[in-house]
Amino acid sequence: MNTETFLQHIDTDGRALIEAVSAAPEAAVAACPDWTNRDLAKHMGDVYGFVIAQLRAGNPEARTPPDATPAPGTGDIAPWFRERHQDVLAALRATAPETPVWTFGPDKTAAFFFRRMAHETVVHRWDAQQAAGTLTPIDPELAFDGVNEVMELFMSHRRANDPPDSSLHLHRTDGEGEWMLVAKDGSLTVTNEHAKGDAAARGSAQDLLLYLWGRGRGSLECYGDGALIDAWGSVTP
Structure with a gap:
């Protein structure tokens, strides 16, 4: 799969994730004990914030802490998540896949995060939809x-x-x-x-x-x- 395909999946599955969260924010997430769908959205938004920091820093030698607005403690989390989701898409699109960045794997280029975010997003999209009772299939490829x-x-x-x-x-x-x-x-x-x-x-x-x-x-x-x-x-x- 190429980076553009990964971006398309991050976009589509991220939108589907927050739709499921909005439909059932307090639903329990079976795969993540003690989490509700709202907690899941916060986790994903925090992950996106971390990835954005690595892409913007472009420093493969050291992990960069995220500098982003925290999730709201109460109320509707969807606006915050949507902003994070759009920001990570924008950061990925603005970064050439071969750009050196810090990652937790052997591949120290931005290509790592195109792939990783596609899979992080789709698995947690599945979690959120399972909790909300709105499951849709994962793309086979x-x-x-x-x-x-x-x-x-x-x-x-x-x-x-x-x-x-x-x-x-x-x-x-x-x-x-x-x-x-x-x-x-x-x-x-x-x-x-x-x-x-x-x-x-x-x-x-x-x-x-x-x-x-x-x-x-x-x-x-x-x-x-x-x-x-x-x-x-x-x-x-």
Whole structure:
């Protein structure tokens, strides 16, 4: 996927997110304990503010603290979120993808944030819509790229939990895509191949993405040790 496609998804999914929040601001967010949709909007707005600061600073050597208006403590959060959403889109559009910036991954260019914000936005859009009862599908190719991002970035560089010593095979059913994950003694290798693992899961790119982000198995077809499958689904932060 290219940066323009990522921008389109950030725009569309960000708008859908705040529509769901506005429809049900106090609805509980299942994937984020103790959060309401309003809390989710605040989180996303804060993330956008942080990204804006990194893009504007253009300093790959040091993390830049955000300098932005905090979310209102009470009342309608939508105007604040919409401003942040438009500001992050404007900051991304004003920054060449190859521009050096600070990131929490090995890629220290602005391209990192085009991709990262597309996936951060769509997963939390799904969360907000689930809470509001207005779910719409995730674009299959965006979800496929999101699975690859998890493999390339979070499984390798930013895990919340180490995976169990075991192997897991994931198979996408709505397009091409297979991943073999093998963990041993805290190290992890990921390959794109068809192979037999200790456990396996088959499903759409959307279901695989949501599973990897701790949103449960959904409609996945799962094989093997269920405890292993659940443990692999809790690796990302």
